[in-house]
Amino acid sequence: MDLSADFLWEKLQRELEVEHVEVEVEDKTLNCWASSFRVLVVSPKFEGKPLLQRHRLVNSCLAEELPHIHAFEQKTLTLEQCSREWQK
Template sequence: MDLSTDYLREKLQRDLEADHVEVEDTTPNRCAFSFRVLVVSSKFEGKPLLQRHRLVNDSLSEELPHIHAFEQKTLTPE
């Protein structure tokens, strides 16, 4: 499974029609795959934090079981 920052960035951008996506690989500090992401998408407008995070988790549903730690920040374009 490809768990590169580029792969995750492209997948989130495509699935969430994101205006901006940043993916940071924080694996060197941990024992297994770990990432920190920032996603800016108009799909988050009017949604509470939990629903925003669910959209991200749904997008990465195949990848998340292979990721040890996953931090996310979800924002609207405003």
């Protein structure tokens, strides 16, 4: 299974119609099966949804990949929240 940052970026981009995606990868071991990913996802699909529902959307999008990922951290923002953060 391809668990590259590019693969995850493309899948999130395609399935969640995101405005912005950042995927960071941190390999903590020499074992290619133990990667850590940190993602920032900004999507209009998050509008009006609480944080838990947003995370569930991302988790369902990556349902096949998550069992093969050692650690996964996500930050999910609406367009408005993202604009406010970038203005800081």
